[in-house]
Amino acid sequence: MAAATSFDQLSAAQIAAGVASGDFTAVEVARAALDAVESRDGEVQAFLQVTPELALEAAAATDARRAAGEKLGPLAGVPAAFKDNMNLVGTRTTCASRMLANYESPYTATCVQRLIDAGATPVGKTNMDEFAFGSSTESSAFHPTYNPWDTERVPGGSSGGSAAAVAAGEVTISLGSDTGGSIRQPASLCGVVGMKPTYGAVSRYGVVAFGSSLDQVGPFGRSVADVALAMNALVAGGRDPWDSTSQDCPVDFLEHLEDPVEGRSVGVVPELMEAAGLAQEERDAVLLAARSLEEQGARIVEVELPNIASAIAAYYVIAPCEAFSNLARFDGVRYGYQEPGCPTLAEQTSKSRAHGFGEEAKRRQMLGAYLLSSGVYEKYYYPAQQVRTLITADYARAYEKCDVILMPASPRTAFRLGEMSDPTEMYASDMFTISNNIAGNGGVSVPMGLGAASGLPVSAQLQGPAFRDRSLLTFARAIERAVGGACVAPAFAGRGGELA
Amino acid sequence: MPLTREDVGSIADYARIALTDAELDEMTAYMNEAVALLEPIRQYDLEGVEPTFHPIGDLSNVMSQDVPDDEVRHLPVDVALSNAGTSRERSFRVPSILGEAGGDR
Numbered sequence: 001m002a003a004a005t006s007f008d009q010l011s012a013a014q015i016a017a018g019v020a021s022g023d024f025t026a027v028e029v030a031r032a033a034l035d036a037v038e039s040r041d042g043e044v045q046a047f048l049q050v051t052p053e054l055a056l057e058a059a060a061a062t063d064a065r066r067a068a069g070e071k072l073g074p075l076a077g078v079p080a081a082f083k084d085n086m087n088l089v090g091t092r093t094t095c096a097s098r099m100l101a102n103y104e105s106p107y108t109a110t111c112v113q114r115l116i117d118a119g120a121t122p123v124g125k126t127n128m129d130e131f132a133f134g135s136s137t138e139s140s141a142f143h144p145t146y147n148p149w150d151t152e153r154v155p156g157g158s159s160g161g162s163a164a165a166v167a168a169g170e171v172t173i174s175l176g177s178d179t180g181g182s183i184r185q186p187a188s189l190c191g192v193v194g195m196k197p198t199y200g201a202v203s204r205y206g207v208v209a210f211g212s213s214l215d216q217v218g219p220f221g222r223s224v225a226d227v228a229l230a231m232n233a234l235v236a237g238g239r240d241p242w243d244s245t246s247q248d249c250p251v252d253f254l255e256h257l258e259d260p261v262e263g264r265s266v267g268v269v270p271e272l273m274e275a276a277g278l279a280q281e282e283r284d285a286v287l288l289a290a291r292s293l294e295e296q297g298a299r300i301v302e303v304e305l306p307n308i309a310s311a312i313a314a315y316y317v318i319a320p321c322e323a324f325s326n327l328a329r330f331d332g333v334r335y336g337y338q339e340p341g342c343p344t345l346a347e348q349t350s351k352s353r354a355h356g357f358g359e360e361a362k363r364r365q366m367l368g369a370y371l372l373s374s375g376v377y378e379k380y381y382y383p384a385q386q387v388r389t390l391i392t393a394d395y396a397r398a399y400e401k402c403d404v405i406l407m408p409a410s411p412r413t414a415f416r417l418g419e420m421s422d423p424t425e426m427y428a429s430d431m432f433t434i435s436n437n438i439a440g441n442g443g444v445s446v447p448m449g450l451g452a453a454s455g456l457p458v459s460a461q462l463q464g465p466a467f468r469d470r471s472l473l474t475f476a477r478a479i480e481r482a483v484g485g486a487c488v489a490p491a492f493a494g495r496g497g498e499l500a
Numbered sequence: 501m502p503l504t505r506e507d508v509g510s511i512a513d514y515a516r517i518a519l520t521d522a523e524l525d526e527m528t529a530y531m532n533e534a535v536a537l538l539e540p541i542r543q544y545d546l547e548g549v550e551p552t553f554h555p556i557g558d559l560s561n562v563m564s565q566d567v568p569d570d571e572v573r574h575l576p577v578d579v580a581l582s583n584a585g586t587s588r589e590r591s592f593r594v595p596s597i598l599g600e601a602g603g604d605r
Contacts, residue, residue: 106579199555213555241564242573245554313540324515331516333592338585345597350518362517366508366527367534369515383541385551390544392552424533440555 004498007032008169008488012078012226015172016119019062019077024499026066026077030059030121033079036497037123037170044492045145046155046165048084049091050124055079059121073119075233080120081165081174083128085208086217088112095208096140097130099336099356109206110240111175111217118233123171126161131327132182132210133360134158135429136420141358144417147190148489149456153414156186156429159220163190166220169488169497173230174220177204179211180315181409181433183218184445184461188410191447191457192486193227193476194220196433198466199440200247203240211322212245214315214437222486224446224477228253231469251470261478262297266290267402269305277428279412281451281458286408288448289460292482293406293475303398303405307390311435314391316427317371317384318438324368330356363423392439399465404475408432409445409461413454432461442469446476447486502532 007015007029019026034052041047062076082088085095087105094100108116116122129139137145137160145160147153148168155164159176163186166174176183178196187194195218202217209215219230235249268290273283290300332338332352333345339355342348357365371380398405411431420426436443443463451458460479464472487493503511508528512519519527577590586593 103583106575106583107573213553244564310540310544313538316534317538317541332585333594334580335583336585342595345594346516347518348595350513350516353516354518357517362519362523363527363530363534365515365517366511366531370503370511370531370535371538373511373514380538380541382551383544383546384538385553386546386549387541387544388552388555389549392555423530424537427537438555 004500006036006169006494006497007079007499008036008493008497010172011223012075012172012221012229015078016072016074016076020066020072022066026059026062026121027056028499029077029079030055032497032499033121033123033171036495039496040168040170040492043146043151044148044164044168044170045143046126046161046168046170047081047124048094048096048127048142048161051091051122054090054122058116062119062121073117074229075115076119078120078173079123079171080115081123081126081162081171082112083159083162083176084125085128085132085177086112086175087206088122088125091125093125093208095131096128096142097356097358097361098141099330101141101337103335107206110203110242111207111234114236115175115230115233118236120173120233126159126165126174128161129158129360130358131208131361132158132177132179133323133364135181135185135426137161138417139358139360147414148492149191150414153416153456154189156189156410156414158182160186162220163187163192163194166190166192166222167489168492172221173226175217176220177207177215177217178437179214179319180437181430183220184409184433184443185429187220187445188459189414189457191489192220192222193224193444193446194218195227195231195444195469195473196436196442197231197469198442200245201249201442201467201469202234203243203246205240205242209326211319212326213322214319222488224473224480224485225254225257228257228473249467253470253473256470256474257477259474260296261293261475263299265299265301265402266293266475267301267303267398267405269308269405269407270302272308272407272432275411275431277411277431278408279453281453282408282410282412284452285448285458286406286460288483289446289479290406292479296478296482301402303401305394305398305435307387307394308435310387311391311438312427312431314384314387314438315434317380318388320364320368321372321381322368324365324372327361327365332356360423388438391435395439395441395465403464403471405463407461407463409459413451413456413458436463441466442472444472444476446479448483503528503535
């Protein structure tokens with residue numbers, strides 16, 4: 001290479017191609033990424049752990065495979081980060097909770113392993129809202145993460161560290177999990193691409209559970225093509241026998257990425273575009289996305305999702321109930337914080353949970369415990385699952401009229417740390433993403449440049465029918481072609497990370 | 501009817517989360533605010549609507565054959581015990597269980 005380039009200017013495909021052709025080695029890229037983390041993460045704090053040994057070991061193995069003449073994977077040498085609810089042997093998996101502060105991963109999550117199998121270099125584990133309860137990453141028990149576009153603001157959440165690490169150019173791709181918007185909302189606030197695939201498309205084996213009927217793992221990247229490459233790695237190998245909800249998803253996400261959208265139809269829900277709380281600049285971003293698709297020959301059609309206004313209510317019944325059930329396992333016995341000196345098991349359990357969990361984790365579990373109690377279940381939980389049927393049916397009817405639905409991803413751009421102090425106010429951050437988890441469909445947040453009012457990243461969201469995630473990326477790519485893609489946040493671009 | 505501090509205390513016992521007095525006050529306020537947010541669910545006429553417990557309704561869980569498999573991944577005992585607060589030999593160690601019988605709810 002002629003002049004020194006920061007690895008943050010390269011796409012995942014360019015890094016993999018450069019490593020395969022010998023322009024640079026995977027170890028050189030790993031060192032560049034570690035150097036970028038070193039010089040940038042003090043201000044961003046996207047990481048809970050940086051893993052130089054694992055990174056250099058994986059990169060050296062990639063280089064050794066090349067030296068032996070073996071074919072390299074599609075993510076060869078690509079620096080990747082993983083949300084800290086994903087197990088990776090050799091790291092702690094803390095869920096950003098005191099409860100799991102010392103928890104050593106006993107095995108590696110399938111999603112993480114598949115990225116590594118495709119050649120990715122594991123750079124570290126990223127910060128999150130505790131147990132993924134939140135939309136700002138402020139509920140991490142360890143420290144907040146700062147938005148690379150304005151470090152006085154939050155990166156969104158719960159996968160805020162994974163979004164910020166990509167936006168700051170510390171890694172090329174990362175993984176998050178999305179239960180109500182936890183990939184798409186931080187992607188929106190950090191100006192990167194974030195995809196929540198259809199429920200079941202990606203294995204959740206080895207990912208700490210929050211809401212088991214809602215959780216889905218997906219990638220972040222600075223381009224739609226990088227996200228498509230990561231998706232290919234995540235679905236490679238087919239159904240994971242270790243996750244009974246995992247499905248075969250035999251799709252090449254790159255195959256139709258550049259397809260024209262001419263003649264295809266994009267649904268828009270008028271009432272969502274007029275939703276209370278939606279900032280004008282976010283509305284404008286969605287309108288710009290619609291125009292760009294229309295100019296490429298797509299048809300914009302109005303569709304209705306009549307029950308979507310109840311999605312937040314349904315979610316805040318279903319998700320806390322599932323969380324309460326899942327987090328019951330944290331009893332201070334087999335793993336997790338254990339309160340010392342308790343004479344009885346009951347006291348040890350209650351005190352371990354009281355002192356291991358943070359405020360929001362306690363709130364969600366308390367709400368779930370109440371909603372599942374006798375006499376209350378019938379009033380909320382069962383009806384919420386019936387409303388879920390109505391919302392899913394709304395989507396099915398809408399997709400008879402369109403290929404994808406275009407809407408906002410986040411009601412507003414990144415807010416200041418501490419600005420949203422009321423927990424139930426924070427819940428509205430997911431007003432445009434939650435219904436998709438309720439229905440189990442895929443969605444992707446596409447960066448749309450900077451908002452006129454705030455100067456911060458704005459976005460548009462595409463949602464699609466179940467297992468039509470490839471189509472989502474085709475539309476996302478069409479928008480990206482028209483409006484330009486994401487970039488590393490200017491304050492961090494090129495700071496450290498030079499490839500020798 | 502709003503949840504009282506006593507109601508919330510009972511829920512905390514059931515959820516096995518020991519709350520301090522100050523936490524109990526805050527939690528009571530939160531619970532009432534959160535439950536109010538769920539009100540739309542109660543406004544529906546849901547007669548005859550089937551519930552959806554699984555998001556992809558027309559797919560079912562994939563079950564494994566119920567046969568021993570040499571390839572089955574399992575946690576070795578030492579790994580399984582390595583994250584426990586207290587263990588002894590091949591077991592997790594817990595305080596008295598019977599001791600709670602009188603006070604358990």
